[in-house]
Amino acid sequence: MFSLILSTAVRYLFPLMMLFSVFILLRGHNEPGGGFVGGLVVAAAFSFYAIAYGVPAARRTLGVDPRVLIGVGLLMAVGSGLLSVLQGQPFMTGLWAGIALPVLGKLGTPLLFDVGVYLVVIGVMLTIIFTLAEE
């Protein structure tokens, strides 16, 4: 189903939603937001894209199979917890670099974990949506 209104709107909304999701992800530590919501926003952006231009086009834009994102995300989440084990501390102890950035706040392994959650949510939602839409 091709809709001129939707495809035109998506062309402008898509990059905005992607930017917004990264913004939500990064500010999550101090303001409302986080990896989970951020991932959902990306999934919504790609869903609109898929509805407007078709799933193959959405897959091409994504570049990787969403299932890969699930794996990478889970690995990142586990890896962020394992970093502390390498330093001789219990699994999932938060490690903090001494650097503080504006918006982000201090850099540490929880951010890595949150990025992992972000990727898993994107992967899970898009795996389900793309598969459903392709049937």
Next chain:
Amino acid sequence: MVVAVLSGFLLAITAPGVVRLTRGASGWLLALLPAALTVYFVHYLEPVTAGRAVAVSYPWAPDLGVSLSFYLDGLSLLFALLICGIGALVVVYADRYLHGHPHLGRFYVYLLAFMASMLGLVLAGNVLTMFIFWELTSLTSFLLIGFEHEREAARAAALQALLVTGAGGLALLAGLVLLGQVGGSMEFPALLNGGRAIQSHSLYLPILLLILAGAFTKSAQFPFHFWLPGAMEAPTPVSAYLHSATMVKAGVYLLARLSPILGGSDAWHYMVVGVGAATMLLGALVALWQRDLKRILAYSTVSALGALVLLLGLDTVLSVKAAMLFLLAHALYKGALFLVAGAVDHETGTRDVTRLGRLARAMPLTAVAAGLAALSMAGLPPMLGFISKELLYEAQLQAPRAAALVTGAGVLANVFLVAVAGTVGMSLFFRRRADLPKTPHEAPPAMLLGPLLLAGMGLSWGLFPEVIANSLLSAAVSAVRAEATTVKLKLWHGVNPVFALSVLTLAAGAGVYAARGVIRRVGPLADIVGRWGPQRWYTLLLAGLNGLARAQTRLLQNGYLRVYLMVIIVTTVGLAGFALLLWGGLSGLIGDLSDVRPNEGIIAGLILAAALMAVLTSSRLAAAAALSIIGYGVAIIYMLFSAPDLAMTQFAVETLTVILFVLVVYRLPRFAPLSGRRARVRDALLALLAGALITALVLTATAVPRQSHLASYFVENSWTRAHGRNVVNVILVDFRALDTLGEITVLSVAAIGVYALLRLRLEKPTGREHSPPEGTCRLGEDV
């Protein structure tokens, strides 16, 4: 030491790459690690013999008393050397044995991971660490037995081995946890220091029974022995390594390790000696009736494991010496014989001993290895097996209780084993008749190295037993006895009662060997065991479990989504409602509506109206839209009660839900009411009940004053300790990150499930018999 254990796992990961890059030489290359580890452990021989056990420890989960600690004493060292030494030979051997196999890389992954797990098991200094490695050996054994997974028999045998050892593993875990609680520590050194004080505790008997269940299943003791002959479905190098030399001895290791703590009581004595003796006799007897070379060896291994368990049950200095020596001698000769069996199978294409013969000329070196190993097995001088059997008889003669009975059983079992040794060592190579599918050639060098080296060690240590007696064996016996003990071994003891028993054994064994054809033909015993043995009970139990699962699946999960929903809702309403009435009561449910602000009231009214519309509309799209109004309304309420994170997530989820609905609804046939009036009334009642329950639960939960200190803890520490101002997110990614990790894992599994369900139907149009009945289309009108 932690590097020694982990290096095996690391090499396992890289094994497929190594195999791909170095086709043909990968066995030799991969064997470098186990060989290096052997050398590494040999270096520990001197300090350990001098009585200095080595212990290292890293915190793992300190709150649970679990540390990644390793403990190397004489007993661990004996096992570690066997694991690495035989491991190196088997890795070399397997490359040729599985030459050209497309999954050789995968095989090495499993094999090396097993080696590392087994090393971890015997080196572990913490009972829970040991348990984890114990389970890892069960898992890798499962993968190796089922390596040729295209064959039904291999899959069934793998599952059987996993279920039997896994069930024992559960019992073991319970036993170990109890042991740790009663003993006051999870660390082996501390427990060993405590000595046998535990035995006066009232939990001693449960601990003993649970731990014995673990040890007996792992070491294939009667009546759990049946999985071991089944495990012969594995490629032969695996049988040689796991199912004769190392893994099946894990139970023996555990008994030896814990005997200074649990051993010596009456209960220990009767159970361990009784089970060991029964296993020893049964294995030796059943081995006589087998025709498959590997099954013969498997049953004789069962017998040897029984003998080891029996010796540990006797719990005298002499019996422990005999056990440690027999452990070593058996690993050498049985490992060699299994590798020989693999070579023979490889070269002739059959393992049926009634067809094999005349191989001595074609495979002279294999014959030498087999001959030497069989001599050791039969207990003939000058092999290590001879010394070991003499010591075994001596220990049995001096058994603290029922010495005559124990010795009689030992002699009888050995008589049968002499006949078995004749079959595998002589008959294969010198029998005049043969009926071979292939013309045999000598095995390649990689497949000769192992058997020759192992058999050769059995010979050289038989000639010079003091080489190992003063160092390795003394250290091992000292560890098991928890006191310094020296072992003195001699090849020739002179003519004494023990020697007389040896001569008697050989004479009777030769007689049985001569009559083996007749015995095999009569053979009612094998049938009886086959029909009424534990294997049969296992099959019945498994069939019963599957039947139960099928019946309850038919009842609860019959493919109709509405039935699933009904089952879930009825169960929840029933259980939660019952608990609510029982403990909470319904008082206080009449809420006070006076503090509801008008804007909140409007939103609530909107939600109610949307809910009514979702139920009443005859358009699916409208129903989906109405549902999303409910969702957005709830999100607005979250915002009003200052939970912006929750609201954001709810908005995003609602949006995606609508998209998913549209994707599905788009494809459904035109809406038409198909269910009858009664079904609709029933559904409405159920829906109302569920709604009422949730309302009651929320009201009850909010009526109870909160006493949790968690909320204030999180608020106070969010910025100071986790460097984040958004408490909700800090909880998700830091305080409770482990929960989140679990949740995203579940999400991933769900996505894979959806993908598999939809894709399998898409790609296999013929496989539609599993698709749900057409009634599922009526889901829309139920909503």
